[in-house]
Amino acid sequence: xxxxxxxxxxxxxxxxxxxxxxxxxxxxxxxxxxxxxxxxxxxxxxxxxxxxxxxxxxxxxxxxxxxxxxxxxxxxxxxxxxxxxxxxxxxxxxxxxxxxxxxxxxxxxx
Amino acid sequence: xxxxxxxxxxxxxxxxxxxxxxxxxxxxxxxxxxxxxxxxxxxxxxxxxxxxxxxxxxxxxxxxxxxxxxxxxxxxxxxxxxxxxxxxxxxxxxxxxxxxxxxxxxxxxxxxxxxxxxxxxxxxxxxxxxxxxxxxxxxxxxxxxxxxxxxxxxxxxxxxxxxxxxxxxxxxxxxxxxxxxxxxxxxxxxxxxxxxxxxxxxxxxxxxxxxxxxxxxxxxxxxxxxxxxxxxxxxxxxxxxxxxxxxxxxxxxxxxxxxxxxxxxxxxxxxxxxxxxxxxxxxxxxxxxxxxxxxxxxxxxxxxxxxxxxxxxxxxxxxxxxxxxxxxxxxxxxxxxxxxxxxxxxxxxxxxxxxxxxxxxxxxxxxxxxxxxxxxxxxxxxxxxxxxxxxxxxxxxxxxxxxxxxxxxxxxxxxxxxxxxxxxxxxxxxxx
Numbered sequence: 001x002x003x004x005x006x007x008x009x010x011x012x013x014x015x016x017x018x019x020x021x022x023x024x025x026x027x028x029x030x031x032x033x034x035x036x037x038x039x040x041x042x043x044x045x046x047x048x049x050x051x052x053x054x055x056x057x058x059x060x061x062x063x064x065x066x067x068x069x070x071x072x073x074x075x076x077x078x079x080x081x082x083x084x085x086x087x088x089x090x091x092x093x094x095x096x097x098x099x100x101x102x103x104x105x106x107x108x109x110x
Numbered sequence: 111x112x113x114x115x116x117x118x119x120x121x122x123x124x125x126x127x128x129x130x131x132x133x134x135x136x137x138x139x140x141x142x143x144x145x146x147x148x149x150x151x152x153x154x155x156x157x158x159x160x161x162x163x164x165x166x167x168x169x170x171x172x173x174x175x176x177x178x179x180x181x182x183x184x185x186x187x188x189x190x191x192x193x194x195x196x197x198x199x200x201x202x203x204x205x206x207x208x209x210x211x212x213x214x215x216x217x218x219x220x221x222x223x224x225x226x227x228x229x230x231x232x233x234x235x236x237x238x239x240x241x242x243x244x245x246x247x248x249x250x251x252x253x254x255x256x257x258x259x260x261x262x263x264x265x266x267x268x269x270x271x272x273x274x275x276x277x278x279x280x281x282x283x284x285x286x287x288x289x290x291x292x293x294x295x296x297x298x299x300x301x302x303x304x305x306x307x308x309x310x311x312x313x314x315x316x317x318x319x320x321x322x323x324x325x326x327x328x329x330x331x332x333x334x335x336x337x338x339x340x341x342x343x344x345x346x347x348x349x350x351x352x353x354x355x356x357x358x359x360x361x362x363x364x365x366x367x368x369x370x371x372x373x374x375x376x377x378x379x380x381x382x383x384x385x386x387x388x389x390x391x392x393x394x395x396x397x398x399x400x401x402x403x404x405x406x407x408x409x410x411x412x413x414x415x416x417x418x419x420x421x422x423x424x425x426x427x428x429x430x431x432x433x434x435x436x437x438x439x440x441x442x443x444x445x446x447x448x449x450x451x452x453x454x455x456x457x458x459x460x461x462x463x464x465x466x467x468x469x470x471x472x473x474x475x476x477x478x479x480x481x482x483x484x485x486x487x488x489x490x491x492x493x494x495x496x497x498x499x500x501x502x503x504x505x506x507x508x509x510x511x512x513x514x515x516x517x518x519x520x521x522x523x524x525x526x527x528x529x530x531x532x533x534x535x536x537x538x539x540x541x542x
Contacts, residue, residue: 001193001198001199001270001273001274001276001277001287001288002270002271002273002274002277003270004193004194004198004199004270004273005199005266005269005270005271005272005273005274006266006267006270008199009265009266009269009270009414009417010266012246012410012413012414013250013262013265013266013410013411013414015246015410016245016246016247016248016250016409016410017250019246019247020246020247020248020249020250020409021249022249023249029251030251030252030253030254031253031254032253032255032315032316032317032318032406033253033317033319033400033405033406034317034318034319039317039318042316044313044316044321045318045321047321047322047325051329051505051506051509054329054332054333054509054513055328055329055332057513058332058333058335058336061336062335062336062339065336065339065340065343066295066298066339068340068343068524069294069295069339069343069346069352072343072346072347072524073346073350073351073352074350075347075350075531076350077350080532083528083532090521097517101513101514
């Protein structure tokens with residue numbers, strides 16, 4: 001399906017390239033969009049790092065969420081006592097997540 | 111209308127059509143007939159049913175339903191058909207096109223406008239085709255400093271990834287392109303690609319607005335992926351499988367939204383965020399950063415990204431239906447096929463039938479598709495509705511919503527599912 005998507009959509013771009021007019025260029029035409037102004041500076045600018053901790057948290061807790069799937073999909077075959085260590089894991093994880101959220105809320109240190 | 115083509119004359123248009131038809135017939139007879147003669151003279155044709163197979167005989171087969179229907183039916187059983195037409199690309203693109211039209215008209219009605227009106231005479235029903243033609247005939251402008259290969263590839267990969275997502279959604283019993291055991295994990299894997307494509311295209315454009323939009327998209331998709339993953343864990347706990355077809359089949363008596371409404375609500379909100387729809391459309395906030403990460407796309411590249419967005423919307427709505435609303439399950443409303451049609455009818459001198467493979471679709475599949483489409487359209491309606499109702503939210507509100515409230519609610523949902531399981535309400539020995 002992925003391959004079919006590529007195979008079906010690449011001709012759309014090619015046909016468009018063949019059909020569409022390609023007028024003479026002037027130096028302003030291929031500049032990046034900046035609402036009509038002549039752009040200044042680089043396109044890839046500096047950006048604020050204040051939300052960066054959320055990306056770091058994602059790296060950790062995404063793996064955790066997928067581990068929970070390994071447990072959840074096998075839960076019907078497991079004995080009931082197997083749920084207790086999982087609850088312990090979740091408790092540790094809640095603590096870690098609360099600490100990470102508290103730290104990411106402190107904008108001053110980022 | 112006269113401003114578009116001032117020198118248009120109907121008689122000249124018809125004349126040009128007839129000219130083209132004349133040349134087509136002439137060329138076909140000058141080239142096609144000799145080819146048939148050459149085939150007849152020099153190639154040994156097989157003998158089928160005591161008759162020599164000639165091209166003319168092959169042409170008569172095309173008109174004979176007893177021969178062509180089994181071929182058609184065999185074609186419909188192939189993977190090719192599934193990928194291209196029914197549960198795959200064609201079906202999804204059709205629903206996506208309908209969604210675009212409904213969205214524009216519905217949003218217009220919500221805002222006391224008329225929406226698309228002129229193209230196609232009846233309520234602007236051909237507006238989408240007109241837009242497609244316009245987009246495909248527009249010049250593609252690429253910024254001079256852009257990273258060209260990645261910039262060209264990004265829209266195509268976006269559509270292809272959305273198509274890969276569509277491939278995982280079961281539409282009717284047995285009608286799914288990729289029926290894999292770890293279907294839900296496959297869905298998460300495919301969803302994980304979208305922020306990568308977004309940030310790639312935003313970085314390769316080398317422009318300020320796409321860059322800001324791409325960073326926003328990254329934050330948004332990343333912080334809403336964990337609530338999305340966790341909100342579906344309740345369903346997996348209760349069904350014990352990750353296969354989407356089995357999850358849909360497990361809801362034959364009641365849909366999971368009855369027992370897991372919290373998970374359904376959390377999944378719906380995260381779905382809005384993953385689809386970048388209002389109130390979570392920060393990556394393409396058109397009133398702040400021109401069009402976000404789509405700013406530098408022009409012509410058909412923009413059209414492809416839009417197509418991919420709506421394919422994704424259909425796939426998410428289908429996923430919601432499969433997981434929470436019971437998928438294809440519903441009362442049987444499609445009437446059984448009449449027996450007479452299957453046996454064959456006598457029409458005076460001709461005998462029509464019996465057609466060996468006339469019911470191309472069986473009753474169960476038609477009924478399942480009907481219910482799936484009805485539910486999916488309902489979910490799509492609720493995805494479209496907030497666009498006319500809510501304002502956009504701020505990025506810090508978005509992040510705190512995703513990381514504290516939605517994750518908390520997702521865990522509440524997991525504990526509800528565990529409680530239902532251990533109290534014996536659901537699962538083995540329970541209702542099911």
